[in-house]
Amino acid sequence: xxxxxxxxxxxxxxxxxxxxxxxxxxxxxxxxxxxxxxxxxxxxxxxxxxxxxxxxxxxxxxxxxxxxxxxxxxxxxxxxxxxxxxxxxxxxxxxxxxxxxxxxxxxxxxxxxxxxxxxxxxxxxxxxxxxxxxxxxxxxxxxxxxxxxxxxxxxxxxxxx
Amino acid sequence: xxxxxxxxxxxxxxxxxxxxxxxxxxxxxxxxxxxxxxxxxxxxxxxxxxxxxxxxxxxxxxxxxxxxxxxxxxxxxxxxxxxxxxxxxxxxxxxxxxxxxxxxxxxxxxxxxxxxxxxxxxxxxxxxxxxxxxxxxxxxxxxxxxxxxxxxxxxxxxxxxxxxxxxxxxxxxxxxxxxxxxxxxxxxxxxxxxxxxxxxxxxxxxxxxxxxxxxxxxxxxxxxxxxxxxxxxxxxxxxxxxxxxxxxxxxxxxxxxxxxxxxxxxxxxxxxxxxxxxxxxxxxxxxxxxxxxxxxxxxxxxxxxxxxxxxxxxxxxxxxxxxxxxxxxxxxxxxxxxxxxxxxxxxxxxxxxxxxxxxxxxxxxxxxxxxxxxxx
Numbered sequence: 001x002x003x004x005x006x007x008x009x010x011x012x013x014x015x016x017x018x019x020x021x022x023x024x025x026x027x028x029x030x031x032x033x034x035x036x037x038x039x040x041x042x043x044x045x046x047x048x049x050x051x052x053x054x055x056x057x058x059x060x061x062x063x064x065x066x067x068x069x070x071x072x073x074x075x076x077x078x079x080x081x082x083x084x085x086x087x088x089x090x091x092x093x094x095x096x097x098x099x100x101x102x103x104x105x106x107x108x109x110x111x112x113x114x115x116x117x118x119x120x121x122x123x124x125x126x127x128x129x130x131x132x133x134x135x136x137x138x139x140x141x142x143x144x145x146x147x148x149x150x151x152x153x154x155x156x157x158x159x160x161x
Numbered sequence: 162x163x164x165x166x167x168x169x170x171x172x173x174x175x176x177x178x179x180x181x182x183x184x185x186x187x188x189x190x191x192x193x194x195x196x197x198x199x200x201x202x203x204x205x206x207x208x209x210x211x212x213x214x215x216x217x218x219x220x221x222x223x224x225x226x227x228x229x230x231x232x233x234x235x236x237x238x239x240x241x242x243x244x245x246x247x248x249x250x251x252x253x254x255x256x257x258x259x260x261x262x263x264x265x266x267x268x269x270x271x272x273x274x275x276x277x278x279x280x281x282x283x284x285x286x287x288x289x290x291x292x293x294x295x296x297x298x299x300x301x302x303x304x305x306x307x308x309x310x311x312x313x314x315x316x317x318x319x320x321x322x323x324x325x326x327x328x329x330x331x332x333x334x335x336x337x338x339x340x341x342x343x344x345x346x347x348x349x350x351x352x353x354x355x356x357x358x359x360x361x362x363x364x365x366x367x368x369x370x371x372x373x374x375x376x377x378x379x380x381x382x383x384x385x386x387x388x389x390x391x392x393x394x395x396x397x398x399x400x401x402x403x404x405x406x407x408x409x410x411x412x413x414x415x416x417x418x419x420x421x422x423x424x425x426x427x428x429x430x431x432x433x434x435x436x437x438x439x440x441x442x443x444x445x446x447x448x449x450x451x452x453x454x455x456x457x458x459x460x461x462x463x464x465x466x467x468x469x470x471x472x473x474x475x476x477x478x479x480x481x482x483x484x485x486x487x488x489x490x491x492x493x494x495x496x497x498x499x500x501x502x503x504x505x506x507x508x509x510x511x512x513x514x515x516x517x518x519x520x521x522x523x524x525x526x527x528x529x530x531x532x533x534x535x536x537x
Contacts, residue, residue: 008305009306010283028296032291
């Protein structure tokens, strides 16, 4: 696979790569803010194109990185090849009623599951790095980071009680 | 003042219609201007305020062009850019000049017509590449770089036209001095400017507007054409934080440029001795000559006639820069001819740009090939 990127004056940035089997995928981040994706099958002359908004493109990216996408829960797995193939996942959850009123300390999230809560989104406001004394409310969106196994444990032991 | 309000209202409606049906907006702004202006219902006349607004439109158009010209990028594939650029320049400029001169225009007028005839509309060509989803084609890159070449030639044309009635050496010295000042301001003021542009209050907008306006009025004060100096300012600021400047200059350009197009339409005189024969010939040649130069570029650069049709069909539309040349250096009859040429070519060009894609798909579709083989 070979990836190349070009800056096209007046248009935006183009990323193009050819798969080992000879298919080509090209992406254009245009100045109008939309993203166009072209795919060209090997041996074909006319590509087919799809135009996306940035939000749609991000969703597509999440699907391609292998994350499960549900209506409210979204997750991204990042692999750092420089750090001995460290794979780490970031996942969002919505706090259910059973957990509301408890603090991070009460739930012993880190000792029990190993994951870390890195941000809480409450009524359009974001709280980054909530302290252990942080009290959850039902409907809070939380952003959790950890390995896939730890996240599963978090889902099983903390979110469903 | 009521004139501008009425003009803006007409623009708003035209913008909604053209966006709804993906039509090129520039010809419709001009037609709207013609309709409400001198040659139409005579509801609006140009006054000092509208003149100032239109002037701003022109200045911001050229400033923007300068911002996007990042000279360090041009050297990526010089042979392709230069080959295609020179083919286009010689053919279109040549055809335009000879035609205008044979039709009885003076040398100076012929040069203005030829320049407007040559300069393809960057905005229309690139928008149609995006909207018709042609960005992935190999011809798209050739067309995009061709537009950059056009911009560079336009700067030379503007310089030549500016120097036509001045002491060239003195003008050259003044321009060189102004460029040196700008270069040092961009080099040593970079951190200061980036600091201002990063703010989220009204300062970045105010700074961008002020910088462009100051440069333009400075140019007028020392007697250099402001068009050249604002392009130079764009290029100089393009070395600092071009994306931020584009973001902050865009609102000014968008609004003022529309006013510029409409009031160009308002002031154009189509009622005078408009020779329909002359206008018809210029428009027809404007289309044919671009088809031909595009065809040759396709043959020389991509070695394919189909590519040539594609490129030819994509570069027919003339637009903002032709109008700019007409409003700066065109006598009333020349401006009228350029106005009609821009309206005709931009509408025809938007259709050819759509159509070449279909033509190409049809030519390369397996069904047709099979049918073709059966015939032989």
